Each structure stands twice: as C-alpha cells, then as structure tokens.
Amino acid sequence: MSVDIAAGPFAHDRSSVSRIMLHVCLALTPCTLFGLYVFGWPAINLWLLTCGSALATEAVCLRLLGQPMRRLLDGSALLTGWLLALTLPPWAPWWIAVGGSVFAIGIGKQLYGGIGQNLFNPAMLARAALLIAFPLQMTTWVLPVPLGSVDAPDFIEGLRITFGGMPLLDGVTGATPLGDLKTQLTLGHNAEEILASDFSLMSALVGSIPGSMGETSALLILLGGAWLLALRIIHWEIPLSMLLVVALLAGTAQLYNPEQHLGMLYHLSTGGLLLGALFIATDPVTSPASRLGRLIFGAGCGLLIFIIRTWGGFPEALAFAVLFMNALTPLIDRYWRPRVYGRNARGKPLAATNRINEVKRP
Amino acid sequence: MFNFAHPRGGIHPAAHKERSAALPIGDLPLPPRLYLPLRQHAGAEALPLVRSGDTVLKGQLLASSPTELSAPLHAPSSGRIAEIGRIHAPHPSGLMVNGIVLECDGEERWTDLIVPEDPFEEAPEVLAERVAQAGVVGLGGAIFPAAVKLKQGAKHEIRTLLVNGSECEPYLTTDDRLMCERSEAIVDGARLIQHILRAYRIVIAIEDNKPEALAAMRVASKPYGAIEVAAVPARYPMGSAKQLIHEITGREVPAQGRSTSVGVLVHNVGTVYAIHQALRFGRPLISRVVTVAGGCVRTPRNLDVPIGAPLQALFDACGGLTREPAQLLLGGPMMGMVLPSIDVPVIKGATGALALARNEMPRREAAPCIRCARCVDACPMGLMPLDMVAHARVADFDGASDYGLRDCILCGCCSYVCPAHIPLVQYFQYALGQQDEQRQAARKSDYIKQATEARAARLAEEEAARKAAKAAKAAKARQRRKPAEHASSKGVES
Numbered sequence: 051m052s053v054d055i056a057a058g059p060f061a062h063d064r065s066s067v068s069r070i071m072l073h074v075c076l077a078l079t080p081c082t083l084f085g086l087y088v089f090g091w092p093a094i095n096l097w098l099l100t101c102g103s104a105l106a107t108e109a110v111c112l113r114l115l116g117q118p119m120r121r122l123l124d125g126s127a128l129l130t131g132w133l134l135a136l137t138l139p140p141w142a143p144w145w146i147a148v149g150g151s152v153f154a155i156g157i158g159k160q161l162y163g164g165i166g167q168n169l170f171n172p173a174m175l176a177r178a179a180l181l182i183a184f185p186l187q188m189t190t191w192v193l194p195v196p197l198g199s200v201d202a203p204d205f206i207e208g209l210r211i212t213f214g215g216m217p218l219l220d221g222v223t224g225a226t227p228l229g230d231l232k233t234q235l236t237l238g239h240n241a242e243e244i245l246a247s248d249f250s251l252m253s254a255l256v257g258s259i260p261g262s263m264g265e266t267s268a269l270l271i272l273l274g275g276a277w278l279l280a281l282r283i284i285h286w287e288i289p290l291s292m293l294l295v296v297a298l299l300a301g302t303a304q305l306y307n308p309e310q311h312l313g314m315l316y317h318l319s320t321g322g323l324l325l326g327a328l329f330i331a332t333d334p335v336t337s338p339a340s341r342l343g344r345l346i347f348g349a350g351c352g353l354l355i356f357i358i359r360t361w362g363g364f365p366e367a368l369a370f371a372v373l374f375m376n377a378l379t380p381l382i383d384r385y386w387r388p389r390v391y392g393r394n395a396r397g398k399p400l401a402a403t404n405r406i407n408e409v410k411r412p
Numbered sequence: 413m414f415n416f417a418h419p420r421g422g423i424h425p426a427a428h429k430e431r432s433a434a435l436p437i438g439d440l441p442l443p444p445r446l447y448l449p450l451r452q453h454a455g456a457e458a459l460p461l462v463r464s465g466d467t468v469l470k471g472q473l474l475a476s477s478p479t480e481l482s483a484p485l486h487a488p489s490s491g492r493i494a495e496i497g498r499i500h501a502p503h504p505s506g507l508m509v510n511g512i513v514l515e516c517d518g519e520e521r522w523t524d525l526i527v528p529e530d531p532f533e534e535a536p537e538v539l540a541e542r543v544a545q546a547g548v549v550g551l552g553g554a555i556f557p558a559a560v561k562l563k564q565g566a567k568h569e570i571r572t573l574l575v576n577g578s579e580c581e582p583y584l585t586t587d588d589r590l591m592c593e594r595s596e597a598i599v600d601g602a603r604l605i606q607h608i609l610r611a612y613r614i615v616i617a618i619e620d621n622k623p624e625a626l627a628a629m630r631v632a633s634k635p636y637g638a639i640e641v642a643a644v645p646a647r648y649p650m651g652s653a654k655q656l657i658h659e660i661t662g663r664e665v666p667a668q669g670r671s672t673s674v675g676v677l678v679h680n681v682g683t684v685y686a687i688h689q690a691l692r693f694g695r696p697l698i699s700r701v702v703t704v705a706g707g708c709v710r711t712p713r714n715l716d717v718p719i720g721a722p723l724q725a726l727f728d729a730c731g732g733l734t735r736e737p738a739q740l741l742l743g744g745p746m747m748g749m750v751l752p753s754i755d756v757p758v759i760k761g762a763t764g765a766l767a768l769a770r771n772e773m774p775r776r777e778a779a780p781c782i783r784c785a786r787c788v789d790a791c792p793m794g795l796m797p798l799d800m801v802a803h804a805r806v807a808d809f810d811g812a813s814d815y816g817l818r819d820c821i822l823c824g825c826c827s828y829v830c831p832a833h834i835p836l837v838q839y840f841q842y843a844l845g846q847q848d849e850q851r852q853a854a855r856k857s858d859y860i861k862q863a864t865e866a867r868a869a870r871l872a873e874e875e876a877a878r879k880a881a882k883a884a885k886a887a888k889a890r891q892r893r894k895p896a897e898h899a900s901s902k903g904v905e906s
Contacts, residue, residue, distance in 0.1 A: 058746055059747070060739055060746075061425050061773070063423070065829065065830075065831040066776070066831050066832075067779050067832050334782055334783050335783050340796065390795060390816055391420075391654060391665075391819065392664045392668075392819065399666045400666040402666055402669055403674050
C-alpha cells in the first residue's frame with residue numbers, strides 16, 4: 051500500500067512493528083537460554099528447527115499470497131516459532147517442531163490473512179492441535195540434564211533423539227508437577243502429601259523441573275516479562291488479572307478443601323502459567339484493545355485455566371484457556387470500549403453543566 | 413482510568429522548541445508584495461472594497477465581512493493594489509483562491525485609527541463589534557472569528573475565561589515568546605475579554621515547559637485580582653480546548669456541545685494580544701508572530717510578520733534554507749497543513765512555517781495493524797482509533813462513526829504512536845469528508861423531494877381549486893336555472 055501523505059502528523063515516536071517483535075524475542079532470551087541449557091542438545095535442535103521452519107513457512111506463504119517479502123523481517127513469524135518451541139516438550143521429535151510451525155504460520159496466521167488478522171494465537175493453536183493429534187509425544191517430558199552433566203546427551207545423541215526417533219528410556223523421563231498431581235490425585239493420594247513429597251517451590255522458581263522447554267524457570271520468565279512491562283510493550287492488565295484470578299481461586303479452593311487442591315504458589319509457578327500470562331495471552335493481535343477488555347480477557351483466561359486444571363482432562367490448560375478467550379476477543383472489543391470524552395459510559399453526551407440563559411442579561 | 417479529573421491519553425513528542433524559543437521576536441523586512449486571500453477564517457469569503465490600482469493606507473479596510481461568521485481584511489502596509497484575482501492558496505491542494513495583491517510602497521503610512529477612550533467604560537456589545545471590525549480571528553490555528561465567541565457572553569453564563577498559552581505543538585514558540593515579551597498587553601487583553609464576557613475569573617494556562625513565560629505572566633497579572641496563572645503538564649494535545657478545559661476545570665465538554673456549555677470560553681494568547689491591540693489602539697489584525705523553524709532553517713526564530721508575506725521571505729529572514737526541505741508545513745508538525753510550494757502567503761491562522769528535513773519525519777510505509785492498542789492508550793478522546801480506521805478504510809463510514817469518528821479531534825496522537833505507521837488521521841479526514849458529502853447529498857435529495865412534494869401538493873391544490881370553482885360556477889348556473897325549472901316542475905306536478 052502506498053499512500054501519498056497529505057495529512058499529518060509529521061512526527062513519530064520511531065516505534066515499529068519489527069522493534070516490538072524483537073524486544074519480545076529479547077525478553078524471551080533468558081528463559082530460552084536456560085531451557086536450552088538444562089535440556090541440552092535435543093532442545094537446541096528443536097528450538098532451531100521450530101524457529102527455522104516458522105520462517106520458511108512464512109516465506110512460502112508470503113510468496114504464494116504475493117505479499118512483500120520484507121514482511122518476513124518484521125519478526126512476527128520468528129516470534130511465533132519461538133513461542134511454540136518454548137511450549138513443546140524439549141526432546142520432541144523433529145516432525146513435531148516442523149509440523150507445529152507449518153500449522154501455526156500456515157493455518158493459524160496466514161490463512162486468516164497474515165499478520166494482524168488472525169483470530170487465534172498461532173502458537174497456541176499449533177500446540178493445541180499437536181496435543182490432540184500426538185498426545186504421547188506431546189506429553190513425554192524429560193528430567194533436566196544440564197549441558198555438560200554426565201547424563202546429558204552429546205551432540206550426536208542429540209541429533210539421534212531429535213531426528214532418529216530414538217525411544218527415551220524411562221530413567222530420563224518424568225512427569226511435570228501438574229501432570230504428577232493429576233496422576234497422584236486419581237490414585238487417591240492426598241494433595242498435601244503430594245505437595246510435601248514431590249514439589250519444591252525453589253526448583254519451580256529456578257526451573258529444574260520437567261516441563262516444556264521455556265516454561266520451567268519462573269524467575270527468568272518474570273525477568274523478561276518485567277522488562278516488557280517496563281518498556282510498555284505489553285500491558286499490565288492481562289498478566290495481572292490472569293494471575294490474580296488463578297491465585298485467588300487456587301487459594302480459596304485450598305482453604306475449602308486442602309486434600310484435593312494445591313495452593314496458589316503451586317499453581318502460579320508451574321505449568322507455564324507465567325509464560326502464558328506474560329508472553330502468550332498478551333499477544334496484541336488476539337487480545338482486546340481496551341483496558342477494561344484486557345482485564346476481562348485476563349480474568350477469563352485465569353478462570354478457565356483453574357477450571358481445566360482442576361476438573362478437566364488436561365493438566366496444563368494454558369493453550370485451551372487462551373484460545374477460548376481469543377474467540378471472545380471481538381465480542382469483548384465490541385462491548386467494553388473506553389468511555390469517550392464528553393460522553394457517559396453508554397455513549398450518550400454528558401449533560402451541560404451551564405444553564406443556557408436565553409434572555410440577555412441587562 | 414484512575415484519574416478522572418485529568419485528561420487521558422496524549423503523547424510527549426520531542427519539543428524541538430529550544431532554538432526558536434531562545435531568540436526574541438524579530439521583525440520581517442517588508443516584502444515588496446503581500447498576497448491576501450479573501451478567506452483566512454472560518455466562514456464566508458470577505459468582499460473586496462477596493463479596486464486594482466487603488467492606493468491604500470496601512471490598516472485600511474480592504475474587504476468587508478458579508479455575514480456574522482466571517483472576518484474583514486485590512487491592508488497590512490501602505491501601497492497600491494496591484495491585482496485582485498487568483499493567488500496561491502495555503503492549502504495542500506495547491507489550488508488558487510481569490511485574493512488581493514498589495515504592492516507595498518515601503519512608507520508604512522497608517523490610516524487614521526480611531527483610538528477609543530477607556531474601553532472598560534464601554535458596553536460589551538460595542539467592544540465585541542469593534543473586535544469584529546478589526547478582523548480578529550482565532551490565532552491558535554482555529555481561525556474562528558473571535559467576535560462570534562465574544563458575543564457568547566451575552567447568551568451564556570461564562571464562569572471562566574481560559575487564556576490558552578499551552579502551545580503543545582512541537583517546534584512552535586510564538587505564544588511562548590509573545591507571553592515573555594508582551595505579557596502586560598496579554599493580561600490587559602484578557603481583562604478586556606473578561607469585561608466583554610462578564611466572566612468571573614481568568615485562568616492563563618501555560619505548559620510547564622515554559623518557565624520564562626510562566627514567570628512573565630505571573631508578574632504581569634499580579635496587580636489584578638481574579639487572574640490565575642496555571643502551569644499545566646506538557647503533554648500534547650494540552651492546547652486543544654477540550655483537553656485544556658478538562659485539565660483546568662475538571663469538567664468535560666459534552667459531546668456535540670461547546671465550551672460554553674461548561675461555562676468556559678477559550679482564547680489563544682495570540683488572539684488575546686490581537687484583541688488588546690484592537691481595543692486599546694484601534695489597530696486591526698494586520699500582522700502576527702510566526703515561528704519559522706525546522707531542520708532546514710539556518711536560524712529558527714519567531715518573526716512579527718505582516719499578513720500576506722510569502723513564506724520565502726520568512727525563510728530568507730531566518731538565514732535561508734540550508735537544504736531542500738522534505739516537507740513544508742503551515743502550523744505545527746502534528747496538525748499543520750502540508751504546503752505544495754514556498755509561494756504561499758502567511759495567513760491569520762499561521763502559527764508556524766516549518767521546513768522539515770527528511771530525518772525529522774520518521775515515517776515509513778504503512779504495515780498491517782497488529783492491534784497493539786497504543787492508539788487506544790494515546791487517544792485523548794477515549795476512542796478506539798484502530799477500529800475507526802478499520803472501518804474507514806473499507807468505506808464503512810457509519811461503522812467508523814460508531815467507533816467515535818464524530819468525536820475525533822484529529823490531533824494525530826494515534827498516528828504518532830502507531831508502530832505500523834498507518835496514516836490514521838488521513839483516513840479519518842477522508843472519512844469525515846465523505847460523510848460531509850453524503851450528508852450534503854442527502855440534504856440535496858431531501859430538498860428535491862420536498863420541492864417535488866410541494867409542487868405535487870400545489871398542483872393538487874390548484875386542481876382542487878379549479879374543480880371547486882367549476883363546481884361553484886355550475887351551482888350558480890343551476891341556481892339561475894332553478895326558478896324556471898321550479899316553475900316547470902310545479903306545472904308537471906300539479
């Protein structure tokens with residue numbers, strides 16, 4: 051689109067879409083590096099594959115749709131691939147990465163009309179599709195084996211795990227905290243006992259627990275999120291309302307029945323909730339534009355996450371909650387708009403505070 | 413959301429005011445020719461009273477206002493009328509408009525000015541009329557005839573006269589310098605306006621990035637009561653009447669309403685100064701202070717410029733242009749007007765003449781909207797520009813109105829913060845223009861429909877009248893025949 055500019059303003063804050071996307075990628079770097087470190091070579095392969103195939107899919111789609119190729123440089127495809135990689139099991143096979151990326155970019159984004167047009171978060175759409183289609187591969191978690199440690203697979207073994215379909219031994223796999231809880235609860239164990247025996251808040255904060263590549267270290271995710279909040283690239287409303295609702299519900303449930311429910315710290319620090327609240331639910335394209343709308347959106351995500359985690363079939367729930375609220379975003383945007391200057395909340399003009407004196411004063 | 417008593421949104425663009433604010437107001441050497449468009453104000457075009465070849469004196473009336481919503485035009489200098497015809501319009505289109513070309517003789521001979529006695533002794537209506545005769549319009553860029561606003565005092569209760577010295581547009585420093593150098597005249601002008609409006613108090617609002625102007629106005633207003641000099645936060649668009657009223661009074665002007673509906677009237681400091689000149693010295697509005705600035709100007713500064721001086725003369729007086737400007741603007745960079753050439757004259761509403769370099773306008777090709785909502789955060793009116801533009805670009809103007817197009821003040825905050833570089837204001841102006849056209853077309857078709865209906869009704873009436881006349885005639889004829897008929901019928905009966 052080329053517009054001959056006849057109207058102002060002739061000033062700009064020098065922001066750009068690519069800068070926003072790159073800042074988000076930069077904010078993801080600490081938790082990503084940590085994830086790559088604790089999960090080793092297979093995770094590095096997976097991350098490179100996911101990002102690379104996202105970019106390749108974007109390039110193919112832009113070519114097919116006849117759109118300018120420089121849109122590849124806006125960073126949005128890289129970010130989608132990156133986010134998807136962070137939510138995959140770190141030792142997943144290559145076709146999970148490639149298939150997920152192709153689905154995310156091709157169907158989740160470009161089929162809707164490309165950047166800015168998609169209704170659903172592409173990375174979450176791909177993750178949900180993969181989880182339903184390949185439940186085994188998508189729920190095979192490995193215990194953290196940092197690079198350089200004795201058990202860590204070397205480069206060749208890493209390639210074999212990612213590309214060779216090498217079956218993982220029982221010794222290296224483990225359950226995520228939420229998955230473990232689900233299993234134990236079905237076996238009739240008491241939540242307090244599970245918490246005491248299997249869960250350590252410290253390791254959840256640092257990230258030495260099984261889980262997706264980028265979701266394990268709560269502290270590093272918070273660091274990146276805080277940076278984005280400080281730069282005002284993401285708004286505070288969605289993370290705040292989402293985490294608050296989960297915390298309140300989890301806390302209340304624990305007070306009500308400590309044998310079935312775990313506390314708020316447990317919920318907040320596991321299952322990618324922080325990653326989702328700070329990086330995924332805050333995706334501007336698929337979240338509401340008004341402040342009140344964002345608060346509602348975040349609260350809805352939190353509510354759904356708690357419901358699905360507590361009573362649903364999936365232990366983590368983030369992707370489904372976000373996708374559900376994505377679907378409601380147009381509705382929220384329509385009905386919860388900011389109040390307009392000079393109008394009341396319903397859009398009617400305010401009453402004049404000055405009586406109009408029709409008679410000329412002497 | 414939490415701060416209901418203060419305006420929301422707004423932006424903090426780079427001010428670029430330092431260089432021109434540091435120098436005192438200079439005088440422009442009188443250019444050989446002045447070009448005076450007949451329409452420099454909101455409303456009807458002024459009617460020329462002089463002929464080509466006439467000799468005129470400085471301050472002499474050249475064109476009179478045909479209606480209340482118009483403004484007369486005076487000679488900015490003495491000389492000879494060279495031509496009355498088409499001159500370059502200060503408008504992006506580059507079209508020609510009707511105007512008067514004055515060839516200056518350089519003698520600057522004033523016409524006889526009627527210097528009034530003590531204006532405070534006179535009736536407000538007389539003073540307002542005198543301001544109208546002086547051709548004063550809103551000098552902050554609104555170019556609305558000032559007297560029309562002054563006459564509101566007779567119709568509405570005005571509690572606060574708000575003197576707008578916030579000057580929030582980047583680059584511009586005319587009001588700043590004016591307040592620093594002519595503070596007493598501005599205070600006097602404000603008191604005169606207060607007298608005309610019978611306002612209870614005066615608030616002079618100045619952005620807090622102009623400490624010198626704030627100090628000068630405080631000193632000048634000290635001897636008088638009921639004048640408050642208020643420092644308002646420097647945030648664009650603080651100079652917009654609605655935002656300033658909200659900041660000062662805590663009240664919002666109702667949608668579709670005017671400032672008077674919250675008991676406030678806003679005048680720009682430049683206008684106040686012009687009103688002071690008109691009422692104290694009888695001088696019509698024939699010159700104004702203009703900021704000449706931008707990256708291509710060697711010495712940016714403020715100049716006192718006769719109306720009608722070509723922009724070239726202004727740039728020459730500031731050391732000339734250092735390079736080819738990427739954009740010429742009349743007014744500020746946020747809401748100013750694109751100029752197609754350097755030949756256009758200064759008009760009454762020209763706050764600045766900017767020659768911007770390429771690096772000062774970081775505008776790129778527009779990309780798709782990513783709904784980042786920065787425009788929503790920045791909008792001082794609480795609108796959703798992203799949805800307005802989505803509807804406007806597919807020509808769904810009603811949809812755009814539904815999202816607030818009618819409340820938009822075209823301040824440009826949304827375009828300023830848009831990371832996708834979407835020219836939102838351009839779309840809004842287009843949509844508003846199209847809506848105006850649609851409304852006019854609807855009015856026209858309504859009028860035609862009414863006229864057609866009226867004609868049909870008139871024809872039907874005439875037809876009915878004809879029929880009635882015919883019937884009456886027939887009845888008369890029958891009546892005349894009746895006695896005979898009666899006689900004959902009687903005969904038959906019996």
